[in-house]
Structures are given as C-alpha cells and as structure tokens.
Amino acid sequence: EPEVTQTPSHQVTQMGQEVILRCVPISNHLYFYWYRQILGQKVEFLVSFYNNEISEKSEIFDDQFSVERPDGSNFTLKIRSTKLEDSAMYFCASTVSYNEQFFGPGTRLTVL
Amino acid sequence: KQEVTQIPAALSVPEGENLVLNCSFTDSAIYNLQWFRQDPGKGLTSLLLIQSSQREQTSGRLNASLDKSSGRSTLYIAASQPGDSATYLCAVRPGSSASKIIFGSGTRLSIRP
Numbered sequence: 489e490p491e492v493t494q495t496p497s498h499q500v501t502q503m504g505q506e507v508i509l510r511c512v513p514i515s516n517h518l519y520f521y522w523y524r525q526i527l528g529q530k531v532e533f534l535v536s537f538y539n540n541e542i543s544e545k546s547e548i549f550d551d552q553f554s555v556e557r558p559d560g561s562n563f564t565l566k567i568r569s570t571k572l573e574d575s576a577m578y579f580c581a582s583t584v585s586y587n588e589q590f591f592g593p594g595t596r597l598t599v600l
Numbered sequence: 601k602q603e604v605t606q607i608p609a610a611l612s613v614p615e616g617e618n619l620v621l622n623c624s625f626t627d628s629a630i631y632n633l634q635w636f637r638q639d640p641g642k643g644l645t646s647l648l649l650i651q652s653s654q655r656e657q658t659s660g661r662l663n664a665s666l667d668k669s670s671g672r673s674t675l676y677i678a679a680s681q682p683g684d685s686a687t688y689l690c691a692v693r694p695g696s697s698a699s700k701i702i703f704g705s706g707t708r709l710s711i712r713p
Contacts, residue, residue: 519699521699521700529705530703530704530705530706531644531689531691531703532703533699533700533701533702536699536700538699543699544699544700546700579643579644586631586632586693587632587649588634588646588649589634589646589701590646591636591643591644591645591646592643593642593643594642594643596641
C-alpha cells in the first residue's frame with residue numbers, strides 16, 4: 489500500500505542552524521501539507537501546497553519557513569534559523585483532493 | 601474560528617468492552633471529519649473519513665458518526681482489544697478552508713487485558 493515517507497526520523501541541530509526536512513508524498517497525490525506537534529500539544533497546521541505554490545499557511549509559518557517541491561517527488565520544509573521553540577514532531581501529509589489526508593511517520597526535530 | 605474538543609482526555613477500560621470516544625467542533629460548516637490513531641512517538645494513521653453529507657462510516661470494529669448540525673462526532677470501538685491502546689485524534693476540514701484540517705487534542709485510550 490502506498491505511503492508517505494519522511495527523512496530523517498530524528499534531527500538534532502543547534503539553535504540558529506538551518507534544517508531541511510524531507511518528505512515523499514504518495515505518487516498520485518496533488519496536495520501536500522506540513523503539520524507539527526509540540527510535545528504534549530495538538531497537531532497544528534503549518535502550510536499547504538498545490539500546483540507548485542503555497543495555497544494556505546498558518547501564523548506559525550513565518551519568514552523562517554519555506555517549502556519546495558524540487559523534483560516532482562520530494563516535498564521539503566526548510567527552517568532557516570532554528571529556535572528552541574521549533575523543537576517538535578513535523579508531519580508531512582498528502583491527499584488526492586479535498587479528501588482523506590495521509591500522514592507520514594514524522595521527523596522529530598530537536599533544537600539545542 | 602473552528603475549535604475541536606475531545607472528551608475525555610484519557611480513558612481506561614477492560615478488554616472486550618465497547619466504548620465511545622467523543623469529538624465536538626464549534627463551527628458546523630465543515631467539508632469532512634477524519635479520525636486518526638496515534639501510537640506513542642509515531643505518526644498518524646487514518647481510521648475513518650466522514651464527508652459532511654454522511655451520517656456514519658464503518659471499518660471493521662470501528663464506527664464513526666457525524667451530527668454536523670450539533671457539531672458532534674463519535675467513534676465507537678466494539679469489542680476492544682489491548683492493541684487498540686493508542687491516542688485517538690479527531691480532525692475537521694473547515695468549510696472556510698480547502699486545505700488544512702484542525703485537530704482536537706485527542707483521547708488517550710488504554711485497554712486493560
């Protein structure tokens with residue numbers, strides 16, 4: 489069964505460093521998302537991406553964040569200068585249309 | 601602004617019992633509602649999706665209902681098993697957004713053998 493994959497599973501970085509989280513969505517899906525979950529808190533929407541552009545973003549998704557679909561299969565989330573409060577589990581999701589979203593296993597980001 | 605609430609926050613029941621998890625949302629204008637399962641430190645597994653025009657969906661021992669007008673959904677688990685122990689998350693896609701889904705904080709379910 490097709491699934492969303494994410495790499496790495498765990499990323500440790502120093503505050504102020506740039507990180508890139510990678511996702512491979514399900515191959516025939518057209519809509520892509522990033523969510524995050526700070527430990528003990530709700531899963532929060534960050535950004536949605538369709539037709540090679542951002543379709544919606546939350547207040548969390550400020551200028552430090554960017555997304556890209558560089559090669560037609562990968563979908564990346566870049567954090568330019570990480571802060572301690574960026575420590576969270578980051579989930580990628582994809583869907584064919586306005587329907588069931590399928591989530592990847594997540595990348596745990598730890599900012600020291 | 602859409603808010604999603606799940607009660608109770610935690611639930612412990614003996615194996616074999618049927619149980620109901622509750623989800624409520626403040627704005628009835630939704631496209632759909634999705635139930636997920638999350639195991640500790642893991643990703644989200646989609647269990648059921650109910651479109652706004654539907655009243656319920658079933659998958660195996662799981663049955664989810666939707667009452668859009670009252671802003672409620674329930675997830676019914678029949679004949680619970682220890683392997684059902686996980687956190688169950690409810691999420692709605694608001695009518696004001698074609699993109700994001702908004703999550704509740706989840707119900708942590710523990711099934712005692």
